[in-house]
Amino acid sequence: MALTQTDRALVLALWKKMSTNVGIYTTEALERTFVAFPSTKTYFAHLDLSPGSSQVKAHGQKVADALTLAAHHLDDLPDSLSALSDLHAHKLRVDPANFQFFSHCLLVTLARHYPGDFSPKMHASLDKFLGLVTSALASKYR
Amino acid sequence: MVHFTADEKAAITSIWDKVDLEKVGGETLGRLLIVYPWTQRFFDKFGNLSSATAIMGNPRIRAHGKKVLTSLGLAVQNMDNLKETFAHLSELHCDKLHVDPENFKLLGNVLVIVLSTHFAKEFSPEVQAAWQKLVIGVANALSHKYH
Numbered sequence: 001m002a003l004t005q006t007d008r009a010l011v012l013a014l015w016k017k018m019s020t021n022v023g024i025y026t027t028e029a030l031e032r033t034f035v036a037f038p039s040t041k042t043y044f045a046h047l048d049l050s051p052g053s054s055q056v057k058a059h060g061q062k063v064a065d066a067l068t069l070a071a072h073h074l075d076d077l078p079d080s081l082s083a084l085s086d087l088h089a090h091k092l093r094v095d096p097a098n099f100q101f102f103s104h105c106l107l108v109t110l111a112r113h114y115p116g117d118f119s120p121k122m123h124a125s126l127d128k129f130l131g132l133v134t135s136a137l138a139s140k141y142r
Numbered sequence: 143m144v145h146f147t148a149d150e151k152a153a154i155t156s157i158w159d160k161v162d163l164e165k166v167g168g169e170t171l172g173r174l175l176i177v178y179p180w181t182q183r184f185f186d187k188f189g190n191l192s193s194a195t196a197i198m199g200n201p202r203i204r205a206h207g208k209k210v211l212t213s214l215g216l217a218v219q220n221m222d223n224l225k226e227t228f229a230h231l232s233e234l235h236c237d238k239l240h241v242d243p244e245n246f247k248l249l250g251n252v253l254v255i256v257l258s259t260h261f262a263k264e265f266s267p268e269v270q271a272a273w274q275k276l277v278i279g280v281a282n283a284l285s286h287k288y289h
Contacts, residue, residue: 028267031267032267032270032271034267035267035268035270035271036267036270036271036274037274104251104254104255105270107255108254108255108258108265108270109258111255111256111258111259112258112259112262112265113262115259115260115262118259119194120172120173120176120177120194120197120198121176121194123173123176123177123255124176124177124194127177
């Protein structure tokens with residue numbers, strides 16, 4: 001499932017609109033993931049996961065930076081995410097099923113903060129984009 | 143059997159009581175068909191599905207979305223008894239409609255996203271979590287009679 005020109009344009013338009021606030025939304029998405037899908041917390045036993053945690057916020061920013069990088073390298077996702085792929089494959093070893101939980105919660109977050117921009121087409125393009133990022137992250141697992 | 147706490151039930155009904163079945167149902171089904179186009183396989187006889195605009199404006203899709211969401215109302219009223227409540231519909235989806243249960247999960251998650259756009263302020267992580275529990279419970283109940 002490759003991104004069309006329309007998909008890319010929509011994703012980049014939203015990223016432009018979010019500007020420096022991407023971290024706010026990825027942090028909210030992380031909080032939602034932990035509450036809605038408690039099994040995901042097993043990967044974060046070393047962090048303080050209480051509401052408003054600065055550690056979750058810091059992690060949210062890391063994820064935001066990675067997604068922003070991905071959004072600006074849609075032509076070469078596997079290459080630009082290569083280091084993160086290695087990290088997730090060999091060090092973190094997060095079961096890939098969990099990326100879907102986070103992706104879903106990010107869509108829930110973006111939908112409520114940008115309802116006017118979250119058309120069905122935008123929804124589809126974002127879902128595809130996150131799917132491709134997830135595939136790239138899991139690409140070196142085995 | 144799934145157990146919902148009093149808080150979870152309250153979180154669900156507080157949103158449900160404000161849901162416009164046709165609007166939310168139509169939008170949810172429309173988005174499912176747009177975001178996951180392969181789900182259109184069940185709707186060949188529903189008229190024009192040629193574009194996102196056509197799908198969202200299709201009155202038959204809207205009506206069917208309302209039907210689906212009305213059934214979800216059964217879930218809200220019978221949260222402690224989902225498997226029995228959906229036994230007949232489960233048989234129908236297996237034997238007559240031949241719907242892959244994976245679709246129930248897709249629809250459930252699209253519904254959560256649609257609710258998030260319409261009830262942004264109230265849709266806290268806890269409220270979302272209660273709804274995730276409900277939609278997965280319904281998906282499992284609808285799959286229960288498959289053979």
